[in-house]
Amino acid sequence: MFRLITVEREYGCGGAPIAAQLADHLGWKLWDHGLTEEIARLANVDPSAVMRCDERMDSRLYRLAKAFWRGSYERSSPLGNQAFDTDRMMSMMQEITARIAEEGSAVVVGQGAPYFLRERSDAFHVFLYAPRAEKIRRIREDGSSEEEAEELVDAVDRERAAYIKHYFDADWPTRSLYHVMLNTAVGNEAVLQTILNTMRLVEGRPKATDYEPPRIRSHR
Secondary structure: OOOEEEEEEOOOOOHHHHHHHHHHHHOOEEEOHHHHHHHHHHHOOOHHHHHHOOOOOOOHHHHHHHHHOOHHHHHHOOOOOOOOOHHHHHHHHHHHHHHHHHHOOEEEEOOOHHHHOOOOOOEEEEEEEOOHHHHHHHHHHOOOOHHHHHHHHHHHHHHHHHHHHHHHOOOOOOHHHOOEEEEHHHOHHHHHHHHHHHHHHHOOOOOOOOOOOOOOOOOO
């Protein structure tokens, strides 16, 4: 029986509202912006610090500085052992995701969730995408200009792909991870119903995959 749903998505395809509709329909807890707040609470940092690390790599300059200050200099590093960065957030995400999985009845959006929960038979994995024009249309409806929408569509997914490659050594999206991949241009309601119907059809059946269980790369 599925107790968890992960929703991975291309930027601008409407993944967040669809995940919210899904959680509301099932009466499950939605972990989207709530993940940011939970990480911020546990790390004792402002949510804005977590949002800066949201599915994107730390800057190359920061990573070079961090590597330089490791080892015998680490205690005196201006970055500090507990500096909040993407490495630390990923470590926390692994722990939080494991807790969410044990509690169950949750819809988790992004943040590497399908990779963390790869081995759980009670997790149903969804990938949402859309044609470029549809993504731009949706982003513009949220108030962005045409130019801003075009830039965001390219930049955000490029950052997500680099993030997954760096931490999980996998291409994004890793198609073998997902039970279903859906084009949201058909409409949110059609996507929602397809997810629910597919869950009922495949529940209890093994999912074949050639992807190895994920391990967060060490950066020491």
